[in-house]
Amino acid sequence: MNKIKKFLNKRLGFMTLLIIFLWIKSVIAYYIDFSLGATDPLQHLIMIINPIATAVILLSLALYINKTLISYIVMGIVYILETILLYANILYYREFSDFISFNTIMGVSKVSKGLGNSAMNSAAPHDFIYWIDFIVIALLFISHFIKLDKRPIRKLTAAATTILGVMLFSFNLMLAESNRPQLLGRTFDRAYIVKYLGFNSFLAYDSIKTAQNNQVRSSAVGTDMDTVLQYTNNNYAAPNPVYFGKAKGKNIIIIHLESFQQFLINMKVNGQEVTPFLNSIYSDKSTMSFDNFYHEVGQGKTSDAETMLETGLFGTSEGSFFQSLGGDNTLQSAPAILSQKEGYTSAVFHGNVGSFWNRDNVYKNMGYNYFFDESYYNQTDNSNTGYGMKDKLMLSESVKYLEQLQQPFYAKYITVTNHYPFELSDEDNDGFVKPDTNADTVNNYFLTAHYLDNSLKEFFNYLKDSGLYDNSMIVLYGDHYGISDDKNPDLAPLLGYDADSWNDFNNSQLQRVPFMIHMKGLKGGINHTYGGEIDVLPTIMHLAGINTQNYVQVGSDLLSKQHKSLVAFRNKTFVTAKYTVLKGNNGKPEVYNNKTGELIDLENDPKLKGQVKKWQQEVNQKLKISDVTNNKNLLRFYTPTGFTPVDPKNYSYQDEIQQLIKTRNKLGLKSTSVYSKNGNQSTTPLYNTDAPEIGDDRTNIDSWENVLKDDAKN
Numbered sequence: 001m002n003k004i005k006k007f008l009n010k011r012l013g014f015m016t017l018l019i020i021f022l023w024i025k026s027v028i029a030y031y032i033d034f035s036l037g038a039t040d041p042l043q044h045l046i047m048i049i050n051p052i053a054t055a056v057i058l059l060s061l062a063l064y065i066n067k068t069l070i071s072y073i074v075m076g077i078v079y080i081l082e083t084i085l086l087y088a089n090i091l092y093y094r095e096f097s098d099f100i101s102f103n104t105i106m107g108v109s110k111v112s113k114g115l116g117n118s119a120m121n122s123a124a125p126h127d128f129i130y131w132i133d134f135i136v137i138a139l140l141f142i143s144h145f146i147k148l149d150k151r152p153i154r155k156l157t158a159a160a161t162t163i164l165g166v167m168l169f170s171f172n173l174m175l176a177e178s179n180r181p182q183l184l185g186r187t188f189d190r191a192y193i194v195k196y197l198g199f200n201s202f203l204a205y206d207s208i209k210t211a212q213n214n215q216v217r218s219s220a221v222g223t224d225m226d227t228v229l230q231y232t233n234n235n236y237a238a239p240n241p242v243y244f245g246k247a248k249g250k251n252i253i254i255i256h257l258e259s260f261q262q263f264l265i266n267m268k269v270n271g272q273e274v275t276p277f278l279n280s281i282y283s284d285k286s287t288m289s290f291d292n293f294y295h296e297v298g299q300g301k302t303s304d305a306e307t308m309l310e311t312g313l314f315g316t317s318e319g320s321f322f323q324s325l326g327g328d329n330t331l332q333s334a335p336a337i338l339s340q341k342e343g344y345t346s347a348v349f350h351g352n353v354g355s356f357w358n359r360d361n362v363y364k365n366m367g368y369n370y371f372f373d374e375s376y377y378n379q380t381d382n383s384n385t386g387y388g389m390k391d392k393l394m395l396s397e398s399v400k401y402l403e404q405l406q407q408p409f410y411a412k413y414i415t416v417t418n419h420y421p422f423e424l425s426d427e428d429n430d431g432f433v434k435p436d437t438n439a440d441t442v443n444n445y446f447l448t449a450h451y452l453d454n455s456l457k458e459f460f461n462y463l464k465d466s467g468l469y470d471n472s473m474i475v476l477y478g479d480h481y482g483i484s485d486d487k488n489p490d491l492a493p494l495l496g497y498d499a500d501s502w503n504d505f506n507n508s509q510l511q512r513v514p515f516m517i518h519m520k521g522l523k524g525g526i527n528h529t530y531g532g533e534i535d536v537l538p539t540i541m542h543l544a545g546i547n548t549q550n551y552v553q554v555g556s557d558l559l560s561k562q563h564k565s566l567v568a569f570r571n572k573t574f575v576t577a578k579y580t581v582l583k584g585n586n587g588k589p590e591v592y593n594n595k596t597g598e599l600i601d602l603e604n605d606p607k608l609k610g611q612v613k614k615w616q617q618e619v620n621q622k623l624k625i626s627d628v629t630n631n632k633n634l635l636r637f638y639t640p641t642g643f644t645p646v647d648p649k650n651y652s653y654q655d656e657i658q659q660l661i662k663t664r665n666k667l668g669l670k671s672t673s674v675y676s677k678n679g680n681q682s683t684t685p686l687y688n689t690d691a692p693e694i695g696d697d698r699t700n701i702d703s704w705e706n707v708l709k710d711d712a713k714n
Contacts, residue, residue, distance in 0.1 A: 056165030237556035245545030259482030298570030312553025327361035336367030351389025478513025530565035
């Protein structure tokens with residue numbers, strides 16, 4: 001005991017005590033009050049150690065002060081601020097399932113009353129844990145167990161302490177990067193940074209990103225829109241009169257096929273069709289299928305695909321638009337356009353946490369009325385894969401909400417089971433035999449794709465049985481590649497290629513993803529037009545009877561006779577109807593013939609060389625227009641006639657069930673929901689799934705009545 005007392009009576013000893021208290025409180029919060037989703041021993045280790053480094057760095061600042069009392073006061077202030085930050089995040093997370101950002105702190109005066117009430121309501125009995133240490137510290141000083149250390153600290157000792165903190169942080173960051181590469185470059189979720197690096201690092205990172213964004217935005221002026229509008233006007237493709245308005249008044253259901261590549265369509269493995277249902281949809285006479293359609297995502301991957309789908313603009317050149325700008329920028333997004341022009345209700349269904357990719361904020365900014373994340377579905381020990389709820393479970397449980405939406409509706413489904421690392425339990429396999437390559441990733445990819453296919457078959461059956469199918473346009477698209485380039489040589493033999501001769505051109509061809517528009521009565525067929533995800537929004541809008549000429553979109557209608565078959569990738573490479581242009585090792589373009597795969601010598605073809613240069617300028621300009629619009633938030637300076645910018649404050653995803661009830665009751669006999677059309681009877685019994693978690697007992701799929709009972713209990 002004397003040794004402990006002697007140590008605590010040293011300034012470094014007292015600082016160590018404060019670090020230990022902060023560390024304990026943080027770890028308790030991680031495991032009790034936050035859902036950080038640690039899934040392996042290394043992640044748990046990182047969570048346990050990450051509060052230490054920044055606490056050492058911040059508290060060490062007091063060691064540079066010679067005056068004893070002031071040094072202790074500074075340590076006390078830092079400690080109090082750190083505790084306040086921790087507890088404020090706890091209360092904020094309980095209310096919003098998110099962490100306090102720089103903008104939240106800056107805007108606290110505007111919402112202090114509301115936050116104060118929320119904080120009081122969010123307090124929990126165990127919260128005394130986060131404050132009891134102050135009583136302990138006070139008693140230690142009152143009892144003179146701890147006394148102020150009046151001896152000065154050498155600057156070298158202070159510096160060594162700070163350096164120790166920096167070294168600990170570097171070690172922490174190294175572990176984080178080994179478990180989650182590009183953690184800061186490709187930020188998926190605020191929770192990721194907290195889980196890997198702690199609150200202080202998250203706030204510092206968020207502050208830096210906010211300052212960078214604000215600096216760029218502050219330099220913007222209204223006249224910057226002139227160049228953007230000139231570009232969009234010059235590159236506008238008028239709708240094809242044969243298809244314009246064909247889906248007017250129809251429900252629009254978007255099905256986001258996670259990591260789904262075009263080569264899966266009509267492919268067989270061990271004599272089995274990998275995706276028999278999607279194959280049937282792809283070749284259906286009522287489906288317009290595009291076989292030269294490419295994903296165009298960057299580091300934001302899935303969120304980039306959503307950005308293009310919803311806004312008609314590319315993701316950012318680095319990181320994710322959803323994370324960096326999507327929650328704050330003024331947007332002209334599909335949900336808002338459809339709502340204001342045609343009276344659509346909008347909703348997203350997703351089996352992951354709402355904060356992943358910052359969706360819970362971005363969707364509000366897009367004007368989505370509802371967002372049904374994982375909290376709206378029954379969760380069991382085996383209901384999830386790595387990135388959320390299994391597709392069969394999410395799709396089957398979603399219909400209890402889908403049937404309540406007022407028609408016409410715009411509904412987006414984000415599937416997750418076919419996501420790297422493509423994990424699926426044996427009980428979810430219907431007997432599909434995986435390929436036997438040298439890469440488990442490749443083998444499992446076909447299994448999870450097959451599972452996704454079965455999930456969609458069940459969902460389509462429900463749409464037909466409930467009557468929704470006859471009044472809906474269903475759009476299916478692959479968001480990005482599933483098999484990465486380094487695994488493609490293992491995939492090559494399955495595609496009929498020699499792994500030893502596999503090259504960059506082959507990699508580029510695998511960036512094709514499916515794009516299908518399915519609607520009863522639509523004149524379908526296989527369309528060979530070259531296009532990409534940036535072209536989806538104008539295509540859908542024109543089918544819905546909404547002209548996109550006045551909106552800022554850099555893609556063009558794939559069905560338009562004026563559509564340019566020039567597909568721009570985020571890294572500035574591109575594909576045309578005849579050529580694929582990649583970057584060579586020497587920085588010069590490598591041009592391949594799409595039909596033969598032959599590498600063309602541009603020096604022997606000056607005409608093509610000049611054309612490639614022209615195409616490159618067009619690609620650069622398209623990306624530049626998109627980037628300047630996003631980075632400078634230029635849409636705040638331009639509002640199309642008849643469009644009202646979205647105010648995200650008008651949207652809340654906290655009480656979706658009550659909102660649905662309120663809307664239906666208000667409309668009464670005028671309600672257009674499937675539930676109302678079915679005599680106020682749930683259509684969930686029509687959904688048949690072979691998901692083992694549900695089994696043959698159809699009552700395991702919640703009816704709307706059960707949802708209401710659960711909501712009443714809560």
